Amino acid sequence: MSAPVITLTGVGIRFRRNRRGRRSFKDLFAARGRRIRPNEFWALRNVSFTVQHGEAIGVVGRNGQGKSTLLKLVTGVVLPDEGAVRVTEGVAPLIEITGGFVDDLTVRENVYLTAGLHGMTKKQIAERFDEIIDFAEIADFVDTPYKHLSSGMKVRIAFAVISRLEEPILLVDEVLAVGDKAFREKCYRRIEELLAGGRTLFFVSHNERDLKRFCTRGLYLDKGALVLDAPITDVLALYNSQYGIKPA
Template sequence: MAAPVISVDGVGIQFQRDRQRKRTLKDMLGRKELRQAPDEFWAFRDVSFDVHAGESIGVVGRNGQGKSTLLKMVAEVLIPDEGSVTVRQGVAPLIEITGGFVDDLSVHDNVYLAAGLHGKSKDEIDDEFAEIIEFAEIKDFVHTPYKHLSSGMKVRVAFSVVSRLDEPILLVDEVLAVGDRGFRRKCYARIEEMLAEGRTMFFVSHSDGDLKRFCNRGLYLDKGRMQYDGPIDEAFERYTTDYA
């Protein structure tokens, strides 16, 4: 078997937040200073799995269980505190709709900026620009500052740019939930085309239907651990059994 395109080995990532204990009446009368203690917590630990080319993986779990964090580590936006993440192919991330876009630049300039940051040459973007704008359905807003677009329009621009990239690994995190129904249908058709081309995909969504439609494998994260790695239907069954 060919080497995996993604290897996650014993990964853990820790965050820290400051928790200020409540001021009591005694504290107030005694004018005692409040102390802030760091509150460190692990989003997850000891997570390991391999991904081979062409797999389509849905990440399942409640909010706050590290699904988006895991995608950001694959995208090399976040670095794990323990373990390692090895990605052997290029990644096209659709993780945050504002990622790679500048509010004060026009849609036109943002398309060139975002696509260029992902390795597209100016000539390549010139050739694809009209198709990107047509797919995004924003031809009347090409010279509008990005910050003036609605959240749905920003999603259309971002997806249109990212879906034109040639990278073999696609990361999708909930952003399609913001788009309108008609545009989601276009996005889903495009995702199916990309999967038919043999692309590898990580997909985070709270839509059971979408995950089962696009994914054949599920990773179930809960309580800071990988609870299950296997067929997507079984991943959902275990998740719903735990939280029925």
């Protein structure tokens, strides 16, 4: 078996309840190995797993159990307070609708900015620009400031850009729930194309049908702990049984 593309070893990360915003590097390094304080909590604790290239992982759990934090660790947006995260391939994250987009820039400018930040050259972006706009179905709003788009339109352009990146790992965190049903299905077909092409997928969702559609393996998080790493059907069965949820 080839080396994993993602490895988490004994990972833990804590946050303060009375402080907003991202912690500084000074805070992160000062906190390592320190006893947790009353106003702090572990968002994740002692989480370990590996992911092979081409796997499709569904991340399951109630709100506030560490799912989004886990994806942010994989992207490098946040750093662990303990343990280690190793990612050997590039990541295309669709975690927050507004992530990477600037309100006062136009859609066109944001496409060039966001794709450029993810490593695409200006020439590559120009070659794919029409394809991105056509997929998002917002040709009439190309020169409109991003802040004037509806939440659904923001999802469309974000997914259109991120799904055109060549990064081997795709992270999707619930954001498609904002889009309309027809466009959501269009995005799902695109995800299937990427999976068929060998991409690795992390998919956070509360929709059991979607999880079964894309994912063969599941990670069940509860109170910041990895409760189960198993086939997605087994993970969903345990989650449903613990919370009295009728299977989809």
